[in-house]
Amino acid sequence: GGPRALPADRHHGTGPDTAGHPPDHHAPGAAAGPPAPHTTPRDPHHAAAPRDPRTLAPASASAPLGNLRARLTSFVGREDDIEAIRRDLAGARLVTLLGPGGSGKTRLSQEAAETVGEAARDGVWLAELAPVDDPEAVPEAVLTAVGARETVLRGAGAEELRAVAERHDDPVVRLAEHCARRRMLLILDNCEHVVDAAARLVAELLARCPGLTVLATSREPLGVPGEVLRPVEPLPEPVALRLLADRGAAARPAFQADDDPDACAEICRRLDGLPLAIELAAARLRMLTPRQIADRLDDRFRLLTSGSRTALPRQQTLRAVVDWSWDLLDEDERDVLSRLSVFAGGCDLRAAEAVCGPTAFDALGQLVDKSLVQAAPSGGGEMRYRLLETVAEYAAQRLHEAGRRQAAQRAHLTYYRELARTTDPLLLGPEQRTAIERIEREYENLRTALRHAVAERDEQEALCLVLSLGWYWQMRDLRMEARHWSAETMALGPDPFSRPVRPAEPVWERCTSVPPPLTGELLAEARRGIHLIHVTCMDTELDTWQTPQAQDKLRIIGETYRPGLPQTCRAPGSAWFYAVLLTGDMERVREIFEASIRTCRSRPDFEWELAVCLGLRANITANRTDWAGDATRDADEALEIFRRLGDAWGTAEALSARGEVRERRGEYRAAAADYEEAIAQADRLGARAQTTVLTARLGTALLEAGDAERGEALLRHVVEQRDIAHNEAMPAARLFLAGWLSTTGRTAEAREHLRRLRKDFSAATFAVFDGFILGSEAWLDVVDGDHEEALAKTRRALERAEEPLTRVIVPHMRAVCLTLAATALAGVDGGSRARDAARCLGAADAALPSGHVPGYQERAARERAVAAVRAVLDGEQYAAAHAEGGGLTPEEAAALV
Incomplete structure (x- = not known):
């Protein structure tokens, strides 16, 4: 006849309120609604006093406790995240999963919650806060989620009802009493829009409920003491691809990510590995291919709109996901x-x-x-x-x-122009590595600033940016970048190298020493500098300089400057010599270097410029034994200056120059030592392009020095690199390796390297290598006995040998080609052209520069040619023909071939 509780009581703790009575009847399944007949639980506040909570038995384990629903899709990846969350929950009472919308926080929280085991023996309870609009309603929402609705008393008197109401009208109090004696895990999902209310509730519950652990998901921390934050990162690419494959197969059963792996990887990458975005993209596979989806991701908010109809509205489209976050700001x-x-x-x-x-x-x-x-x-x-x-x-x-876009872009452009301008001088000295890392870190922003300057046709800003980045591009061998941006900037202003020629006046300061706007001679020199950067990048397409218009521009550049001007002692003005070199005027090139070095020595603040000029002259002199001067002395002085200035890149270049000088003299061990030290310096800067070039040179020096195994291994290492397509290291290494293989009986592999070289580096791309490639192919034809084909290729190689730049860089190439021609002629028609072969050998010997030391392939070719000719001609005949060949002009020798 006493008061009796109606469903459902929410005020008891973890154990039964009296012996034999279960706890809250909603605990096993969180089902809402009336209880089954005859199972109405008692109200503990109107029953016999409960036992000490420390002696209470755990809730019945006949069914899983909690209200987590079965998931309808597979869970992909996140194994490490789940383990990390499990550890977090073992050591903290509040763990918050943080991440942007669509990152998978909700699903991850539920998957992780199921691993906590005994730590939540009274259940895992999910409270979904996304539908809650009013922060004041958060406690009631959680009460409903954990199945602790307000108790109604039947048959109680008015005083009793009033006492109960006063005691339990606060949902926080009711919730605290419900959780106080339970050992349970509460998941608060999507707290970000009610974060303050959620934080207050969690703080109160944790203080009053020692067995309670809370796992929250939110886009920002709750800010409660003791909170452990666990960021939910986007899926790494392999896992994102698995998710796309799984959901894609559900949308279109025939779908396989392996059918178009590049497009699928692009989708996952551009969608930042966000699970929701990937699932929305997978839904589009019903009508689009992966490539079509990837190509439309620039309009992703229009594309990704096919979410689940049962999901919350803000999770049905990608725009709605981000709108939700935006609206909370x-x-x-x-x-x-x-x-x-x-x-x-x-x-x-x-x-x-x-x-x-x-x-x-x-x-x-x-x-x-x-x-x-x-x-x-x-x-x-x-x-x-x-x-x-x-x-x-x-x-x-x-x-x-x-x-506000234009104003923001202008502020961005100004900031990064100044960053580039003030970092450029630091590339020349002890702060070099820091400066390189700064530019690398900000390179995408610098490119964005350049794009904006070009799009706005702001020549001043573009000039400053390109000139500030010019030396960085040089150091990192980013020729295509330098070529592209210099060409874009050239189009914004007048051509400073047009007729009538306007002679340059001396400019002692750098064009980037002051921010824009530039005026007068400083502006004129800035414009010239951009064109000179472009000239230096065109060494990959030397054929373009053979047209009459291009040759005329090179002559104008040569006439614009005079030797000894200060701006020609530093980049990009120092590239003036390269334009002169392309015209074949070697006497002027020598004059330019001598005058530049005199100018640098006259100014104590031009010490770095002096080192650069000395290093360049050492490189040229090493290949020009006909020039007066000491290349080793120049390289040594440049090396001393760069070391004193703390310039690692310059030190590596000076060591490389000295190594080349020593190589040309046959001092291969000493050259290898220089290259190894240069590699160590380049490694300090992470200058990978520079390192690969030096490694190719080291490999060749070691082959010549007799360390064949290590030299061949180094060349193979360079050849195997995949990211040096616009670097001369790859073609040089293939050429050196093919030459070595051809002289050691591995002609098939040598041909494969030359074939790959032809495929990857056409003559139009690296014209300076074409003569080498032709010569190597001709040598292989000789070894294989195809003398007619060898002769045809040698003719073409001779044409390349007469080009101005080839004559400068490889003055002995004509002699090499004539020697190859002799090997081919000696085998044509059973030796009938042996006399012509002897003449070619005579012409080759006459064409060799004084002091030239032949390499292993040159020696092999000459030994084979002499042996073949002497097998047909006697000593007197050979001597006569050889002497006749020595008197031929280059044109006559070429005609003989």
Whole structure:
């Protein structure tokens, strides 16, 4: 006849309220609604006093406790994340999974929760806060989720009802009493829009419920003491591909990611590995191929709109996911987030403050907390901030809609122009490595600034950026970058190398010594500098300089400057000599170097420039034994200066120059030592392009020195590299290796290397190598007995040998070609042209520069030719024909071939 509780009581603890009575009847399955007949639990506050909670038995294990529903799709990856969360939950009572919308926090939380075992023996309970609009309703929502609805008493008097109501009208109190004696895990999902209310509730529950552990998912921390944050990172590419393959097969049974792996990888990469975005993309596979999807990701918000009909509206399209986050931001946060979209590759705090304005510091911290900005330490010892591509695209649209894009892009351009301008001088000395790392870290932003300057046709800004990056491009062997941006900038202003020729006046300061705008002779020199950067990049297409128009431009460049001008002692003005060299005027080239070195010696502040000029002259002199001068002395002095200045890149270049000098003299062991030390210097800077060139030279020197095994291994190592397509190391290494293989009986492999060289580096791409390739192919034809084919290739090689740049770089190439011609002629028609072969040998000997030391392939070719000719001609006949050949002009010798 006493008061009786109706369903369902929410006020008892972890164990039964009296012996034999189960706890809250909703615990096993969290089912809402009335209880089964005759199972109404008692109200503990109107029953016999409960036993000591420490002696209470655990809840019944006849069925799993909690309200987690079975998942309808497979769970892909995240094994390490689950284990990390399990460890977090074992050591902390509040763990918050942080991540942007669509990163998979909800699913991960549920998968991880199922691994906690005895730590949540009274159940894992999921409270979904996404539908909760009013922060005040958070406690009631959690009460409902854990099955602890308010108790109603039947038959109780008014006083009793009033006492119960006063005691239990606070949902936080009811929830605390419900959880107080339970050992349970509570998942609070999607807290970001009610984060303050969620934080207050969690703090209260943790303080009053010692057996409670909370796993929250949110786009920002709850900020409760003791909270452990576990960022939910985007899926790494292999796992993202697995997810795309799994969901894609569900959308289109015939789909296999391996059918178009490149497109699938691009989809996963451009969608930042966000599971929701990948699943939305997979749904599109019903109508589009992976390549079609990848090609349309620039319009991803229109494309990715096919979410589950049963999902929350904000999870059905990619735009809705990001809209949800945007709507939770205040005005300053929206402004800063939208401005951050102009960066590429992230930014540091200084850049963010410069571009985003005075509110950047505070807003950036909030955006990081809300998982809209990713923050991670950078190589520069500072935090670096970046946007996921999806967030960046959304923010860029918002920036455009607000009419603020142009101002943000201008601020970005100004900041990175100054960064480039002030970093450029640091590339010349002890701070070189720091400067290189800074430019590498910010390179995508610098390219973005260049794109904006070109798009706005802002010649001044483009000039400053290209000139500031010119030496970096040189050091990193980024010829295609230098060529592209110099050409784009050239198109923005007048051509300084047009007729009538306007002679250059002396310019002692660097064009980047002051920020734009440049005026007068400084502006004129800046424009000339851009064109000279372009000239130096065109060594990969030397044929383009053979046209009458190109030759005329080279002559104008030569006439614009006079030897000894200060700007020609440093890059890019020093490239003037290269234009003169392309015209074949070697006497002028020698005059240029001598005058430049005199100018540098006259100025104590031109010490670095002096070292560069000495190193360049050593390189030229090493190949020109007909020039007066000491290449070794030049290289030694350049090396001493660079070492004193702490310039590792210059030190490596000077060592390389000395190594080449020693190689030309046959001092192969000493040359190898120089190359090895140069490699060590280049490695200090991470100068991989420089290192591969030096490694190819080292391999060749070792072959010549008799260390064949190590030399061949080094050349093979260079050949196996995959990212040096625009570097001379690869073709040089293939040529040297093919030559070595051909002289050691491995002609089939040698031919394969030359075939690959033809495929990857056509004559139009590396014209300077074409003569070498032809000569190597001709030698292989001789070895294989195809003398007619060898002769045809030798004729073409001779044509290449007469080109101006070839005569400068390889003055002995004509002699090499004539020797190859002799080997071919000696085998034609059973030796009938043996006399002509002897004449070619005589012409080859006459064409050799004084002091030339032949390499292993030259020696092999000559020995074979002499043996073949002497097998047909007697000593007197051979001597007569050889002497006759020595008197032939180059044209007559070529005609003989």
